[in-house]
Amino acid sequence: MVNMTSETLRHYDRIDLVKPSKYDEQTKYRYYTQQDIIRLNAVRALQMMDLPLQKIKTVLEYNDLEKIIKFLTEAEKNADEKIETLQYSKSKIQLAKADYERKLKGRQNIQNNFVYNFPERVIMLSDTMETPTLDNLWNYLSHFYDKFEPSLKEQFAFEDLAGIYTENGISRLFAVCIRHADIEGLKILPGGKYLCSYCTEENRKIILDKLIQTANEKYNIKPKFTIQQIVVSGILQWNYQAQIYLG
Structure with a gap:
């Protein structure tokens, strides 16, 4: 009953x-x-x-109406707070869902090389992080915001996008700037055609070497830098899109 x-x-x-x-x-x-x-x-x-x-x-x-009313008022306040928390959680879920749907829709065939036109991108390199890990990727943007003085933080905004920039054998994790001030430490990735291929953590070095070889043999390009853009493939998993600038 x-x-x-x-x-x-x-x-x-x-x-x-x-x-x-x-x-x-x-x-x-x-x-x-x-x-x-x-x-x-x-x-x-x-x-x-x-x-x-x-x-x-x-x-x-309770046998006092005032006590009961006071209790129910407090219970109502607690319920409102829970509703607000749930609504916030729902909005975060919706944003995450939309992001994963966008990634799924834009994903290319991971077996083939392809050429893609990227706009000019401004990136900020990390001083310390070379490759993504579960620890640093989960909240990597805070690492870049922490580099600024408080007066500069408002002038910067980043895409929810990370990657590895390699030049002269040195690799650094980077964030893509949406808005930025004119300071040292920023690097401009030229807009234009990039030879791209998807790869995993296990085979990314092999795929990147093959991509460099293809750029050299097919396009007569010896890349000055390479990009390995992180592509989220699960809640705590990711792959890469290797990119080589063709011009």
């Missing part, structure tokens, strides 16, 4: 929250009246407000 297990009823009995109106010593059966059932349903309703059992026990003993 109240959708509670027998163990729950026994526990309520032990803590004097809801005691049966009758207890048979021989059969060990507990007997509940209609009034007991009303109390049990009240307990369930109060539990939906995330109240601990000891608090519920206190509330059920």
